[in-house]
Amino acid sequence: MALRLDLHVHSQSHGRTYITAENLRSALQRGKLHGVAITNFFDMSHALWLKKNITDFIILAGQEIWTKGGHIIGLGTRKVIEDFHDTEETIKEIHAQGGIAIAPHPYLFLGIGDKVYSAPVDAVESYNGIIGPYIIPNLRAKYAAKKRKLPQTASTDTMDSGYIGHSFTEVAADNEAQILPAICSGRMRLHKRSLPLPLSFIMKNLLYFKNIAPYSLHAMPCLICGSSMAVRPLKKKLACSACGMEQRSRILCSNGHYLCKPCIMEKTKKLLTPAPTERSKLRTPAPAESSKLHTLAPTGRGQGEGE
Ligand SMILES: [Zn+2]
Ligand SMILES: [Zn+2]
Ligand SMILES: [Zn+2]
Incomplete structure (x- = not known):
């Protein structure tokens, strides 16, 4: 079978x-x-x-x-x-x-x-x-x-x-x-079948629209502003918005923020130790798996290039 x-x-x-x-x-x-x-x-x-x-x-x-x-x-x-x-x-x-x-x-x-x-x-x-x-x-x-x-x-x-x-x-x-x-x-x-490119994807990646909200297909909010991350066709030299280190990358947020890998890790580590109340919110998905949790607005606190 x-x-x-x-x-x-x-x-x-x-x-x-x-x-x-x-x-x-x-x-x-x-x-x-x-x-x-x-x-x-x-x-x-x-x-x-x-x-x-x-x-x-x-x-x-x-x-x-x-x-x-x-x-x-x-x-x-x-x-x-x-x-x-x-x-x-x-x-x-x-x-x-x-x-x-x-x-x-x-x-x-x-x-x-x-x-x-x-x-x-x-x-x-x-x-x-x-x-x-x-x-x-x-x-x-x-x-x-x-x-x-x-x-x-x-x-x-x-x-x-x-x-x-x-x-x-x-x-x-x-x-x-x-x-x-x-x-x-x-x-x-x-x-193998690829997932479709949502309209927001085309808007932020090819037409360079700003302030695009992360899409639910695969939410990747920017760690700095919460907007969706974007992928550019070509790699470009970008300066990390946190430490200034320059790297070549094609991934940045739709508002232009870029974080280098060490800074992404650093910022994400901080997300892993939220205040106790936030932690319990994070950790009680099961019984609270109601429409209430489901309709919470995105926190915009996620790591940019994750997932
Ligand atoms: Zn940003
Ligand atoms: Zn992954
Ligand atoms: Zn994944």
């Missing part, structure tokens, strides 16, 4: 619930999927809560972790893994928890880049639906996976339940227990 799974979905981000249990269940039904992996940043409570409360589909709990080298996904982990440690160390911790490590979108956003050639990951996400329209980053990921003979996965990386399963991985497994071993041995077939 083959299980159809979207292996990279964010149900919450920046303290906001984007995908409720109800949303998720109807998305899985609509997309004729057997399940998803919920890989939120910084917190596993919503993933574990969804897993407990949705029993008619497979919910793999995991975490997308910011390592010093870039993003790594741990699937099948049981408790939160601390961010901002060495990539290798983080992968070791994922394995110690009985999980597997996947390198998501190595060549865009905060992926691990060329570290994908050496990091002890179990698989490479060679097709990420969000970056599908850019083509090249996914092709580079695929090339690296082939070179290393590593298994490849396809997923959406979406926060919008309407796009769950737009791209997905078909895993040769009969039940949930067989999924991770099957991924590690490459018994998979990839279904």
Whole structure:
């Protein structure tokens, strides 16, 4: 039997619930999927809560972790893994928890880049639906996976339940227990379909409109002003708005703010230690997973190039 799974979905981000249990269940039904992996940043409570409360589909709990080298996904982990440690160390911790490590979108956003050639990951996400329209980053990921003979996965990386399963991985497994071993041995077939470019994407990236709000497909608010991050066609020399360091990049906010990687990490670290009340808001997704949480305005406090 083959299980159809979207292996990279964010149900919450920046303290906001984007995908409720109800949303998720109807998305899985609509997309004729057997399940998803919920890989939120910084917190596993919503993933574990969804897993407990949705029993008619497979919910793999995991975490997308910011390592010093870039993003790594741990699937099948049981408790939160601390961010901002060495990539290798983080992968070791994922394995110690009985999980597997996947390198998501190595060549865009905060992926691990060329570290994908050496990091002890179990698989490479060679097709990420969000970056599908850019083509090249996914092709580079695929090339690296082939070179290393590593298994490849396809997923959406979406926060919008309407796009769950737009791209997905078909895993040769009969039940949930067989999924991770099957991924590690490459018994998979990839279904690749890119997520559409929203109008706001074209407005901010190609027409250079300002003050564009982050879109729900994959919210990436600027850490400075809360506007959506934009990707320019060509790399340009940009000065970090926090420390002034100059770097060449194509990612900046629609109002022109740019942060270098160390400053993004620094600012995000601060977000990880919110005041106790904010923390409880962040950590009580499950029972409070009501429309109230869902309609909270974006806090605009998220990391710019994340996810
Ligand atoms: Zn900004
Ligand atoms: Zn990511
Ligand atoms: Zn992600």
